[in-house]
Amino acid sequence: MFIDLSGKTALVTGSTGGIGLAAAKGLAGAGARVVVNGRDTERVETAIRAVLDAVPGSDVSGVAIDLGNAGGCDSLIGAVPETDILLNNLGIFGPKPFFEIDDATWETFFQVNVMSGVRLSRAYLPRMMEKGWGRVVFISSESALNIPADMIHYGFTKTALLSLSRGLAKLAAGTGVTVNSVLPGPTMSEGVKEMLKEMAADEGVSIEEAGESFVKSQRPSSVLGRPATVEEVANMIVYACSKQASATSGGALRVDGGVVDSIVP
Structure with a gap:
């Protein structure tokens, strides 16, 4: 399968490393103009160089903004007013006993892992629907289905993304815009x-x-x-963003190595 995203712009949040950076490289390799994002200017510049090293001559830029609050999301939307592909990859994780997770930690996880995607989707999805083409992808996790006892706050946010992506897929039905979640396992x-x-x-x-x-x-x-390697997960993401994935919407696309013990996706 030859995936060609020439002429498309892809905004990848939280893409200075890990799955986000691998996805940025994959999207650039498919011909998309890529915008990387992170909180730190130096890390964003390093990510840009990494994409250019992987895909020489690619069109890649970056925005250093913290998306863990409404103001940061507004700043990003102002800097990048339109995109064809929105990859809501930003997320934080970390084990912590449930009885030690205070309200502030719950709120931080919700703002970063869920509300960043809510705010950006609310801003970019209408224009995609008007144009008749677009891709929105949320990076969830197998932990959305197998809630870890030592990361309940994390699993909760990843389950929320499944509901969000499914609902938005229904909202965008018939417009040429698809919305999906990708569920990595340990990566x-x-x-x-x-x-x-x-x-x-x-x-x-x-x-x-x-x-x-x-x-x-x-x-x-x-x-x-x-x-899995980050590249293996990125392969699924790039497919979900492709023109070939036009009949894939509202899905929870597992790239979990079979961790979720179910034959039903």
Whole structure:
């Protein structure tokens, strides 16, 4: 399958590393004009260089804005008033015992993981519908379906994204705009590697081996038996953003390595 997104603009939130950066590279490789985003100017500039290194000659720019509040989202919308593809990738995670999660933490997770996508979709989706083409993708997680006992606040936000994307897909029905969620499983992003460092040191193994051990012990239903790479997840994202995915909308597209033990998507 040859995916050609020439002439399309793709805005990828939280794309200075991990899945977001891999998706930005994949979209640029398909010919899209890509806008990367992060909170830190230096990291945004580094991400731009990484996309250009991966796809020489690509059209890539960046905006350094914190989207964890309404003001930041408004600033981004002002800087990038229109886009054809909106990839709501921004998200934070981290294990914490439920009884130690205070209201402020709940609010932070909700604002960053959910409301950033709500605000940006509210701004960009109407114009996509007017033009008769657009793609909105939310990065959810297998944790939306398998709520982790040690990350209930995170799982809650990822479940919310499934409801949001399904509802928006219905709202955009018949307009040529599709809205989907992508559900990665354990993925070797920078954040996960950092989380595995201590485990790897304790066991005297590499981070990759620690990743396999983690999947087998904490996600034993995994068919893959290892964490996915960010590129493997990005492949699904790029497809969901493609013209070829015109009949895929309202979906929860799993790229979880089979962690969710169900034959129904």
